[in-house]
Amino acid sequence: MKKRTNPIPQILRQTGSNLAKTWPTQIMGLFTVMLAVLIFSFFLLVHLNMLATGARLGEELRLTVYLEREIEPPLMARLEQQIRQFGDIAEVRYTSRQEAFARFADQLGEERDILDNLGPEFLPPSIEVTPKPSLRSPDDLERLAAHLLTLPDTTRVQYGREWLRRFSAFNRVLQAVVLISGVLLILNMIFTISHSTRLAMAARREEIEILRLLGASRSYISIPFVAEGLLQGGLGSGLGMAALWLFYQRIGNPVNDPGLLGLFTPSFLPLPVTAGIIVGGTLLCVVSSLLVVNKALRI
Amino acid sequence: MKKRTNPIPQILRQTGSNLAKTWPTQIMGLFTVMLAVLIFSFFLLVHLNMLATGARLGEELRLTVYLEREIEPPLMARLEQQIRQFGDIAEVRYTSRQEAFARFADQLGEERDILDNLGPEFLPPSIEVTPKPSLRSPDDLERLAAHLLTLPDTTRVQYGREWLRRFSAFNRVLQAVVLISGVLLILNMIFTISHSTRLAMAARREEIEILRLLGASRSYISIPFVAEGLLQGGLGSGLGMAALWLFYQRIGNPVNDPGLLGLFTPSFLPLPVTAGIIVGGTLLCVVSSLLVVNKALRI
Amino acid sequence: MNNSVPVSDFTVECLKLGKTYPPDITALQNVSLTAAPGEILFVTGVSGAGKSTLLKLICRRESPSGGMVMLFGQNLARIGSAEMQLIRRRIGVAYQDFRLLPDLSVMHNVAMAMEVDYRPRRLIRQRVGRLLEQLGLTDKERRPVSDLSLGEQQRVAVARAAANQPALLLADEPTGNLDEKSGALVMALFRELAAAGTTVIAATHDEKLHRDSGHQVLRLERGCLVEDTRHEKAY
Amino acid sequence: MNNSVPVSDFTVECLKLGKTYPPDITALQNVSLTAAPGEILFVTGVSGAGKSTLLKLICRRESPSGGMVMLFGQNLARIGSAEMQLIRRRIGVAYQDFRLLPDLSVMHNVAMAMEVDYRPRRLIRQRVGRLLEQLGLTDKERRPVSDLSLGEQQRVAVARAAANQPALLLADEPTGNLDEKSGALVMALFRELAAAGTTVIAATHDEKLHRDSGHQVLRLERGCLVEDTRHEKAY
Numbered sequence A, B: 001m002k003k004r005t006n007p008i009p010q011i012l013r014q015t016g017s018n019l020a021k022t023w024p025t026q027i028m029g030l031f032t033v034m035l036a037v038l039i040f041s042f043f044l045l046v047h048l049n050m051l052a053t054g055a056r057l058g059e060e061l062r063l064t065v066y067l068e069r070e071i072e073p074p075l076m077a078r079l080e081q082q083i084r085q086f087g088d089i090a091e092v093r094y095t096s097r098q099e100a101f102a103r104f105a106d107q108l109g110e111e112r113d114i115l116d117n118l119g120p121e122f123l124p125p126s127i128e129v130t131p132k133p134s135l136r137s138p139d140d141l142e143r144l145a146a147h148l149l150t151l152p153d154t155t156r157v158q159y160g161r162e163w164l165r166r167f168s169a170f171n172r173v174l175q176a177v178v179l180i181s182g183v184l185l186i187l188n189m190i191f192t193i194s195h196s197t198r199l200a201m202a203a204r205r206e207e208i209e210i211l212r213l214l215g216a217s218r219s220y221i222s223i224p225f226v227a228e229g230l231l232q233g234g235l236g237s238g239l240g241m242a243a244l245w246l247f248y249q250r251i252g253n254p255v256n257d258p259g260l261l262g263l264f265t266p267s268f269l270p271l272p273v274t275a276g277i278i279v280g281g282t283l284l285c286v287v288s289s290l291l292v293v294n295k296a297l298r299i
Numbered sequence C, D: 001m002n003n004s005v006p007v008s009d010f011t012v013e014c015l016k017l018g019k020t021y022p023p024d025i026t027a028l029q030n031v032s033l034t035a036a037p038g039e040i041l042f043v044t045g046v047s048g049a050g051k052s053t054l055l056k057l058i059c060r061r062e063s064p065s066g067g068m069v070m071l072f073g074q075n076l077a078r079i080g081s082a083e084m085q086l087i088r089r090r091i092g093v094a095y096q097d098f099r100l101l102p103d104l105s106v107m108h109n110v111a112m113a114m115e116v117d118y119r120p121r122r123l124i125r126q127r128v129g130r131l132l133e134q135l136g137l138t139d140k141e142r143r144p145v146s147d148l149s150l151g152e153q154q155r156v157a158v159a160r161a162a163a164n165q166p167a168l169l170l171a172d173e174p175t176g177n178l179d180e181k182s183g184a185l186v187m188a189l190f191r192e193l194a195a196a197g198t199t200v201i202a203a204t205h206d207e208k209l210h211r212d213s214g215h216q217v218l219r220l221e222r223g224c225l226v227e228d229t230r231h232e233k234a235y
């Protein structure tokens, strides 16, 4: 009976010596993975923030029901109930003549002095109806407006038809851009990582074949490569996200400038997305290594 | 004296047979180049359009000089001269009470009926001054406003300070995003193409070395590789731009929707940029091939 | 072998072995042979006679188009890939084209065969040192294989094949790049291994190596066995 | 040579040639030799004696650490890289490790040497066909080199070296993988080339090849010339 040792340390040694021997390629690979992850997450960050801005714009959407006369609270409660029957209504708010005048003055901003010789009576009282996000298509709003017109004392229902069309066109463009760029960038990441893995492997195909001829087990051959993919993917993705964070700090600040008045409050990728990208990048590297090593093993 | 033929056909034959032998790698390389060019030009397209939108927003920027009373044309001509003295003024336009009222009614849109019982007299006459793009920083406009206040009959100078701050913050973000993404995408293109070239070359290093041992001239060895880079780069870049055009047709249409009211009129990359990208992508491939072949020749 | 019942006294048995490479290149035809533990067997024949093909079939680098190979009493075609890994570690092969890793040191190349078998490091050091000494390579042990002369590389290939004290050693043209003296070192190693029970099968065109050695000789011609010193009468 | 004035009657002259590989491996020391057109010269010695190193110095695959090489009357160290390309096409080298392209056909591998010299295609076809016939490889001419036995590959390497009817042919261990009969084919080719004026220098450990051949023999030992059949008295 021949003496044999525990295989684990031997395999670990093999992994370590592989890493030590090929570190220039490894560093290049690391940098490649980092760049791929950085590009992907950079555009994800930009696009998520654009989508968030789009959503925030959407929140400004509301319908105004102009009324013939001021309404007392009990009647208002009945009206609100009737409105909410339509479904998917987020908020219903009554605005008296007085409030309407104050708000209009606000909207005029520096031009408010043109109202100086007018009294609050010239604006009618109104009810503002804010639909939920699920109810934002032009068609839905048309139906809601028709429903609101059936309420008693309603003179007119008004909502930013023009604005809504702008907004939904903008959203459609944004979604198309996000979709296409997502696909392109994922493809890019897959291509880049698989290229880098194949490049690293090209130099070692010979080694794999010889190990097989000597009767090395599949795990003896694969584990070093997979460990390498794990290390490279994990480190590369992590560094990519770190670089993104640095960029974010630099761009985030000018944006947080009160200049944009809360319309565009940037936020970093949420933690689960960050984690997802790192895990995804790592997995991509590992899977790519496994595929390449398996291909080499099959020969 | 031994018989020798014209070297050109022999080198061309060599190129052709190389292409024929390695077409699967070639196709992969082509696809890689195409993807890299597509990603780069896609984001360039999106960003150029965003910048154009930013610029268009900037064109809406003007200062309004409110006047105490209506002004006759001869006086107006003098005033205009005085204003233009400041320099970098694009347009100066007089608005009478009548015109101001009409425009305000327009701006109110569906809410215009609130003006029903008001006469045109309640809005003052004004001069609108549009600065050139070179005069759009908050500071410059502050100085221009001060200059305008010194004009006779001026009661007040007004310009969208809020709006201006929003706009310049937005522009700063946009520029940072464009800058960072430009650098990242160029790096990505360089990396991708050089990876793909090195991968294609790895299989042929042996061939190059043997050709050298046999006394092949540098051009005999290099030309096939450079031709390959040229073909791959030219075709790949061209296909990438073609794919971008297809995408543009698909996204361009919803955007051309009148919904956006001219705020965002998309345009494809201008011809020189398109040509530049194709030439640049091709050059990158050729240079990358040359570098790799030269490295192999040095060994 | 430790955990399988030996059903044969032979390390290798080939039965009517044939090999046709696509499209129709018949490299081997109807070759039968046996090799017992401790036996040294020479396979000879001119260039292209099928010597390497025979060795490749025995270590399953190629699969036969006809006939079968029994290795340690098992039908080679029926061995699963996991078990084949274990069997490969018990077969040492010195390839005609060496198949060494040029960037690794001589020591490391030889040690590899023992490392994949998870041998203790001390044992590996001892064994590798001794083998390199026997083959006159001690002063090259830390050099990358690419720095060696081809004759030196050939001896490294032989050392690697012998490293695990294999039950079967296949050597393809082990002295092709060697002078008489170095060739003798290789032969001495083969004899030592055989004395410890290893079956050695060596393909060679080198008449000096086997003539008057007393070892068995098989001669191939265009893929057919035309001479077998043990069964002279059969031909 | 066509456009340079010949200043020497010798194809190759080596003067006190030495080669030390880093860090301190002396592979060759103080070796002088001359080889005239039409001469066949054998370099012998045990494995590691420095035979391949000598040939590598002559074709400038390595540069000498001492002494100098004159090729066609020119100091090899002074030849520019563009001219060296032309000279390489006039030297055929059969490497000890062949250096063939395994994926290309036999024909294509041999033709390569003539293609880089821009020879007419008809001439290439003729010459390649004839060489392969002489070396017994006609039926393999369309096969990729990787499908060949090593002895066959060795002959392809010799064929490529001879393709351009070079002024100088260097052959490193050209019969290492060959049996006596195939070796004789190679020797016949060398003699034919020499008769047409080619200088042939062959490194070999194969005594059969040069013993009683009447050709000149140099013997190296640890990098030093210890025997030169032309200048017996010198040692």
Ligand SMILES: Nc1ncnc2c1ncn2[C@@H]1O[C@H](COP(=O)(O)OP(=O)(O)OP(=O)(O)O)[C@@H](O)[C@H]1O
Residues within 6 Å of the ligand: C140, C146, C147, C148, C149, C150, C151, C152, C177, D021, D022, D025, D026, D027, D045, D046, D047, D048, D049, D050, D051, D052, D053, D054, D096, D205
């Ligand atoms: N690149 C190198 N770096 C270091 N040492 C080398 C190198 N090439 C050869 N050597 C050493 O120089 C010596 C002579 O080598 P060379 O290849 O000339 O021997 P050889 O006579 O051709 O032997 P063989 O018959 O085995 O081919 C050997 O000891 C070898 O290890």
Ligand SMILES: Nc1ncnc2c1ncn2[C@@H]1O[C@H](COP(=O)(O)OP(=O)(O)OP(=O)(O)O)[C@@H](O)[C@H]1O
Residues within 6 Å of the ligand: C021, C022, C025, C026, C027, C045, C046, C047, C048, C049, C050, C051, C052, C053, C054, C096, C205, D140, D146, D147, D148, D149, D150, D151, D152, D177
């Ligand atoms: N993979 C292959 N595909 C096609 N033909 C092959 C292949 N391998 C070997 N052959 C052919 O089979 C025949 C026998 O080859 P083999 O390598 O067994 O010869 P050999 O006896 O080892 O010769 P050598 O002494 O030259 O090494 C040769 O004619 C060879 O060309």
Ligand SMILES: [Mg+2]
Residues within 6 Å of the ligand: C051, C052, C053, C096, C172, C173, D149, D150, D151
């Ligand atoms: Mg063989």
Ligand SMILES: [Mg+2]
Residues within 6 Å of the ligand: C149, C150, C151, D051, D052, D053, D096, D172, D173
């Ligand atoms: Mg040698």
